[in-house]
Amino acid sequence: MNINFVSHLMLPTNGGWNRELVDYVCWPPTARAILAIPLPLQPGEDGFFWVATTDGRYSSKTGYQFICNERLANQASSSLGPSMSASLWNKLWRADAVSTCRETAWRACLDILPVRTELHRRGVAPDPSCPWCLDAPETVEHTLLYCPRLRPMWFASPLGLRFDVESSMQDFLAGFLVDVDFVAAGVLFATFYSVWQARKDFLFRSSSSTLEQILVRASRLRPSRVLAQPPTIPRAPLASSWRKPAICIFNLNFDAALTTSHEAGFGLIARDKEGEILAAATSILEPVLSPIMAEALCFRWALGLASELGFRRVCMETDCLGLFNYWRQREGASSHLETVVRDFRFMLSNFDVFDFSFVRKIGNAVADALAKLAFRLGSLVWIEESS
Structure with a gap:
């Protein structure tokens, strides 16, 4: 051709x-x-960029992180198997537990915890036996679940688990996660972490934890305890709710939603200085490279629509902090975002007054709802006509 x-x-x-x-x-x-590669509305020069960073600049550190992430992704995808389906794997990461507890469960599922059978196989540990019971090889399943020392603890735990039949860790989690909610999964993973810490204390600190102490430590690792004190949230330039625009300036909130198949939905809501809705719109686009690219393309779509609707004095609001920070750099970078951002700056000539600000998710709730509705409604525009 x-x-x-x-x-x-x-x-x-x-x-x-x-x-x-x-x-x-x-x-x-x-x-x-x-x-999925966005093309600019205006012609520009070609360039190189590093896809693993927002600014497009390569370093040996980001290259190493990229390789490690690729290896972990390949290990996770190859470990799903017939027992642990993708939905259950996703449920593992969404469990109501702190990140260290979920990571311990993830490593146990991949069988990459440094138990004695694995260390003995590699010639590191002379004895593969369990350091607690000394009767069976120390596998991941034995260490976290089936050791005779731990069985009373699991029965006394909030989960009340009894192990009549021993199975692999993947088979156990596959059967457990199907029937429980995220809170119960979080309790399980917090107990996993507490047991593993008690095992390390026993081996390396000669400290023996009682079963009650293991359960108490697990209870303190639950998010309701850890998040008792709310995190510090920066004040400026964040806004927690929608704000009235200044006189003669129209406030336009936009947001993008992304499906697992990389289809993007766009949402836009336009209000006047009194908070009255002037227009709303939805649109869909597929495929998209990343969530931040979806937000950038949504911004370009919102700017074009605002110009078509005749808004000349606008304040655009987004809940995507990455896009907002990139915009504030005011410098061209060798990034995949720069192709779209150049279009933003070219389109600003269509407006007499322009402002761009960041708002928290709760202040962008309407645009977010419209973006999710876009997958069902398609591309639509509603205009409020004055009486």
């Missing part, structure tokens, strides 16, 4: 991707990846 350049995959009229041509000449995964 004589396709030699990337520009041959673009439409000659508006510079967008020729979706039919891309789908025809590329395999579906490749076509989807190409269509």
Whole structure:
């Protein structure tokens, strides 16, 4: 088909991707990846950027983190197997527990805790036996669940667990997570962490914890205890609720929602200085590279719609702190966001007065609801007509 350049995959009229041509000449995964790359509304120079950072700058540290994250993702995807489905794996990470407890459960499920059987296999530990009971090999399942020393503790715990049949950690969690809520899962993972800490204290500090002490430590690791003191929240430039705009300035809130298939939904709500709704809109776009790119494309869509509706003095509000901070840099960067941000700055000539501010999620609730409705409603615009 004589396709030699990337520009041959673009439409000659508006510079967008020729979706039919891309789908025809590329395999579906490749076509989807190409269509997820946003194209600028205005022509600009090509450039290189590092996808693992917001500013597009590469460093050896971010390169190392990227490789580690890729390895962990591959391990997690290969560990799902028939026992631990993707939905249960997701439920593990959403359990009502602090991050260290969820990480312990995750490592136990992947069988990467440094128990004695694994250390003995690698020639590190001379004896693979459990240091508590000395009767069985110390596997992950034995250490956290089935050791005779721990069985009374599990029965006395809030979960009241009895182990009539021993199984692998993945099989146990697969059966446990199906029937419980996030709170019960959090109790289990906090107890896992407490047991593992007691085991380390016994080996390295010669400190023996009683079963009651293990349960007390687990109870203190529950989020209701840890989050008793609310975290410190910075004041400026955050706003906790919607604010009335200044005279003759229209307030436009926008937000993006993203599905697991990388389809983006956009929402926009426009109000006057009295808080009266002037317009609302929804739109959908697929595919999208990342959540922050979805927010950036939503910003560009909102600016274009505001210009079409005749708003010339506007204050745009977002709940995406990453996009807001990137905008405040006021410097061009070799980032995948810069292609879209350049369009923002070009479109500002359509407005007499422009302001951009950050608002907390609660202050952007209406735009967020519209973004989620976009997947059901499609692309729509509502205009409030004055009587």
